[in-house]
Amino acid sequence: MEQKQSSPHCIGIVGLGLIGGSLGLDLQSLGFQVHGLVHRSITAEKAKKRQLAQVISTDFQTLSKCDLVILALPIGELLNPSKDLINALPKSAVITDVGSVKAPVLKVWRKLHQNFVPSHPMAGTTDSGVEAGRIELFKNRPWIATPDKSTSPMALAKVKELALALGSQWTTADAEVHDQAVALVSHLPVLVSAVLLKTLETENNSSILSLAKALASSGFADTTRVGGGNPSLGTAMMENNSSAVLRALTSYKSNLKELEQHILNKSWKIIQAELEGTQTARQDLLNNKPT
């Protein structure tokens, strides 16, 4: 990545977990002065060892000279920010977040800061915490901002510049559209996949259950990967995006019932056509992805 600034800005990052820590590593290598704010001294020590920022502190004052602050907090904390945090954000700075749900974030934060830009870098690994951050996490990954009419164009441009510097693919969308889209491709899969695991676990015939566990192979492992992921993250998705998740779930249930009816009707040709459709849909989807 090229250095974008001859005289580096100060960028604040609140939270140095997977996303915050990864931002810290990349932004330093781009030549920025990075100030990291964390809750606990022990986290600060670990983050310092990993050099996730040049300055790492538990003191809110560390943000005072920053002209861009990235709130890399879990969604629950982001939606219930402490007064200390709100007061520590410089009035003239641009503030953005990395939350995976946008309408509730926009609703809370548009009242809290004039230069707030709701954004969502779509990057992740299965790891979390202060040890998880790694370089180039955002490269070639989507970064969606969801401005509304109250969003400052100057602030939006600054966040776009940040995303592009990190190698992300910049997109903007309506916050509600964003939340419905992530419900379909991120939150619904967690739910569908978790229920598959639950269905195995609730099998009440012990012979079937033990044989099924012995026979479960890569197909079952892949289909259940996201349903066996971080429980707090999964719960936060459903809690904070519940209306979009319920809408996606209603559509899912309707499609499931339709397929069940085809089986009951012994409509094998229709099922074959449906599965040809899903095969093509998945191939098209993956073929249109950057490598």
Place this chain on the structure above:
Amino acid sequence: MEQKQSSPHCIGIVGLGLIGGSLGLDLQSLGFQVHGLVHRSITAEKAKKRQLAQVISTDFQTLSKCDLVILALPIGELLNPSKDLINALPKSAVITDVGSVKAPVLKVWRKLHQNFVPSHPMAGTTDSGVEAGRIELFKNRPWIATPDKSTSPMALAKVKELALALGSQWTTADAEVHDQAVALVSHLPVLVSAVLLKTLETENNSSILSLAKALASSGFADTTRVGGGNPSLGTAMMENNSSAVLRALTSYKSNLKELEQHILNKSWKIIQAELEGTQTARQDLLNNKPT
């Protein structure tokens, strides 16, 4: 693998696709004389180039000297075998199959041959056809036989010897139990995963749909892998194991509805506990697998 026989038997394989071809490669390297029977001359030519058996023919007579014949046919053909095939099977030979559903196979074949052993090597890749066979496909993979009271113990012992020689993990089970177990861990995942793709495709808001496609990442790709797989194989699963699939689906729908109700009730602690349960269940399942 060690050579099990000083004077090799003749083993017949009917069909030289992924499973049949892989069997041919391993059995030859174990020192067996392998005769492959295929439908079409062009397949025979390709199979000869790949040396999937020592003798490869479209003539049913190629099975006449075999004392073990493995029917490595698609499940549809296995359940509706041609008279030519039935007549070509030596009366004294042991006959086994590799079908992924066992009760219907047993029902058809127990009447057709006195030494039939229903069996299911649980191995596969995404590839199929005469080019797909590869060595050691069965190594460390489960191989389930589903004998009933009419199954010859001598024939069963011979198939067990075969499975162990190939490095498989031998198990026996009741055919109905087997079919319920594969419905849970193999057929239901295909259905659940296909419906997830269908739910994306049937999104009627074009802004949501196009953003969702842009945002779909590895989680969506993994959860939909088996639902975007071979449509004929998926249809055959539902057609030939429909009662077990419908039973698994009923349980799945009930668990899905329960989770939906937790979301509607805003029971986030219950959802957190559920997701902790599925996380643990999946870890336990994968930790108990051989590498």
